Amino acid sequence: MSELERKIAERILREGPIPFSVFMEMALYDERLGYYRGEPFGKDGDFFTASQLQPVFGAYVRAVAEKLMPGFACFVDIGAGRCELSTSFGDGVYRSVEEGQQIPKSQNAILFSNELIDAMPVDVYEGDVMLKVERREERFVWWPHGPVEDVREVRNAVSKHLHEAYEAIEEGFYILIDYGYRKLERARFASGSLMSYRKHVASDEVLAEPGKRDITAHVDWDAVIDAATEAGWRVESFESLRASMLGLGPDVLEGLNSLGEMQFRTLLFSFGESFDVLILSKKKGPDFSGPSLVNK
Secondary structure (H helix, E strand, O other): OOHHHHHHHHHHHHHOOEEHHHHHHHHHHOOOOOHHHOOOEOOOOOEOOHHHOOOHHHHHHHHHHHHHOOOOOOEEEEOOOOOOOHHHHOOOOEEEEOOOOOOOOEEEEEEEEEOOHHHOOOEEEEOOEEEEEEEEOOEEEEEOOOOOOOEEEEOOHHHHHHHHHHHHEEEEEEEEEEOEEOHHHHHHHOOOOOEEEEOOEEEOOOOOOOOOOEEEOOEEHHHHHHHHHHHOOEEEEEEEHHHHHHOOOHHHHHHHHHHOHHHHHHHHHHOOOOOEEEEEEEOOOOOOOOOOOOOO
């Protein structure tokens, strides 16, 4: 038994079966032993993200930011990891925020996150029953049973995060990139979307080897949009990454392609239809906020 397994098992012994969000929080973010305290990225890690496609991804994000707020002076990368985007923005503009850190206060800013929401801990429900984690026969197992059908994952941290982000700036935008589903696509995940990754191999063994593998779940975009509008954000757009790239126009696309054709093609075609881009805005004025502009 690893040190982290022992730590989780001792908590279950004290408290009884724990919500999966508690298990996931400890497995990924324990201050010493959590998965993200290591180096999970790249070919020698467990997965790739679009942020590794540099310089093309950084140039794409900058182009989106310039389109939203020409001449912006502050770009805040939330959940920045290895800060791959820093070279696309420069020290005077780029700021990074790690998990657990507060978003810096800014008058005008572009906030940004890539694959932040999918890594937020989730509670797991089957119908109205919360599925928890217990320890039995030297293994972590689901209680009272494992997910089968009518399963949904609930991220309580999303609302808090979007409120914090909204309060951090007086005016600006928040660009969120992630993979997920809308209401009409929900049927694809009747048994839930929880997955773990190790050495680029996906598995549904999310309770095995805590701290040694990634755990993720698809983003419920409707829930994120509801939480965003409740926090005060206005939804400017929601579209696939591919549509977002194409919307920048042929001149920008040609420039991105010239930076690295293979990276460009991977971002446009491989990531392009799997990932979505949600853009939120906050502007001064009493009548700015309103209902979502994105149909459900």
